[in-house]
Amino acid sequence: xxxxxxxxxxxxxxxxxxxxxxxxxxxxxxxxxxxxxxxxxxxxxxxxxxxxxxxxxxxxxxxxxxxxxxxxxxxxxxxxxxxxxxxxxxxxxxxxxxxxxxxxxxxxxxxxxxxxxxxxxxxxxxxxxxxxxxxxxxxxxxxxxxxxxxxxxxxxxxxxxxxxxxxxxxxxxxxxxxxx
Numbered sequence: 388x389x390x391x392x393x394x395x396x397x398x399x400x401x402x403x404x405x406x407x408x409x410x411x412x413x414x415x416x417x418x419x420x421x422x423x424x425x426x427x428x429x430x431x432x433x434x435x436x437x438x439x440x441x442x443x444x445x446x447x448x449x450x451x452x453x454x455x456x457x458x459x460x461x462x463x464x465x466x467x468x469x470x471x472x473x474x475x476x477x478x479x480x481x482x483x484x485x486x487x488x489x490x491x492x493x494x495x496x497x498x499x500x501x502x503x504x505x506x507x508x509x510x511x512x513x514x515x516x517x518x519x520x521x522x523x524x525x526x527x528x529x530x531x532x533x534x535x536x537x538x539x540x541x542x543x544x545x546x547x548x549x550x551x552x553x554x555x556x557x558x559x560x561x562x563x564x565x566x567x
Contacts, residue, residue: 390467390474396424397432397470398463404442405458405515406522406529412444412451432470439469459516464507466515474506475499 403418415433419426433452436442441461442452454461467474 393432393470394467394474396422396428397436397466400424400429400432401436401441401454401461401466401515402518402522404452404454405461405519406527408454408458410529412449412453414451417451435470436466439465441465441469454515457516458519459514461515462511463513463515463518464510467510474510475503 399422400418403422404413407413415429416426418424419429433442433444437444437452440455443455444450444452
């Protein structure tokens with residue numbers, strides 16, 4: 388059994404987001420840079436996570452993603468299932484036609500089915516909040532910035548004084564200036 392890249396990246400990105408859950412919206416570009424995951428791939432994953440109500444998006448300057456609920460209530464299984472990741476150790480996807488056997492399940496089908504159940508039980512018992520606490524215990528520090536002090540991506544340009552031009556503004560004024 389192996390968990391594919393899709394599931395691994397989704398969990399990694401969600402833990403990154405959970406580490407910053409009190410800092411306001413987090414941009415996917417920032418997650419992509421920190422975790423070295425393709426931005427376009429993250430956009431696809433976060434579309435699925437948003438549809439599963441695990442994250443919320445904020446548009447505009449200073450926007451990004453936040454967890455839709457507390458990191459202690461979102462499990463690893465929730466994340467993996469949201470991105471359509473199948474945790475399946477059977478060779479048949481649960482259809483009981485293992486390894487091309489037309490007669491039904493292979494001899495070890497029940498073993499792999501029980502392993503699937505155990506994996507799902509285990510991942511359902513691990514929350515993002517627990518992973519965050521484990522990371523903090525290892526010394527992973529995240530600079531927490533209060534939402535009120537987050538700089539906006541768009542800053543209005545400072546007002547400048549208008550430039551005074553002492554040039555004529557018409558052909559007639561030019562003739563007057565030249566005739567002097």
